[in-house]
Amino acid sequence: MGDCVMAAWAATAVRNAHPDGELDWAVESRCAEVIDTDRLATRRHEFPRDRWKQGRWSVRTWRDQVSHYSRLRQRDYDLGFDLQGHSKTALCLYLAKPRRKIAAFATDALARRLNPLAGDPKDGQHMVEWFGEVIGRLGSFTLPERPLMPVPEPPRTPGAATIAVGAGQPGKTLSHDAWARVGRLLLEEGWKVAYVGGPNEAFEAPERAVNLVGKTTLRQLIGQIAGSGMVLAGDTGAGHIAAAYGIPILSVFGANDPRFFRPYTSRGRVLKRGDRCDFAPEEIVRESKLLMEGRWPSGS
16 A cells, blocks of 8 residues: 555656546555545556455466456557566556556566666665656656545644554554553543554554544545544555645654655654664654644643
8 A cells, every 4th residue: 555655656747747648557456545536547457466365276366367467458558657566567567568668676587577677766765756767767757745645635633643553564563552552642642543454453442542443444544544633653554645645644664764665755753773663652652742843732
């Protein structure tokens, strides 16, 4: 999900340069809702990879894969970009047969063989800025301040904090117990606290907090984040969504380098200590106060 949001800056730059053009986006089904289809993408080509993994040796799965990839051959593309660089995305770009194409990365041998590479990002260069350079190899594009996102920007609720628990990989966020303690401290400070997370998370929220973990669609989760006064998250897609909407975001990082992968915003703060997300809840709250620059709930 985070990869899709970071790519949305580049896609928005292409859309702004070609407002009447058609822009197709190949995406895994579970992340599709993070891509806007009203103003940004003309259509989404959804790939149900989670379902395919469950029946990877089934003839039905192979036929379904051929059908999905074949749809890309039915379009007449002028430009094509692979901003992830895995074999699955490299194959999409290769089979789409655009007249001109470029890949930001190649993470495996198949990807290296299928499409031309843009080179390497500069040391410490953020992925959003690298994506801007990659698309610039095929045209004149300017990265926007913020990307086009699927949920219209809702009114923000001052004093409302959203905490995203869980992560796609171990070690990319705090424990559930630590996030619960952070929420209790924020409640004591006068914040309204809501928790969000994926369908496979089992989270017990503190009293007086709103527990939305596993209870929202992805679009609803985006709306919750977009209407917040502050967001706290691990190294996950929720932080990138907050950045895309200009919401102040405190990010807790583990092994990944935040120079490349932090939420792309000037209204963010990152905590990193070694390769583990090992921070005391009191430290999280203290850093949150620095992030908010005095915009703390009155009376706290």
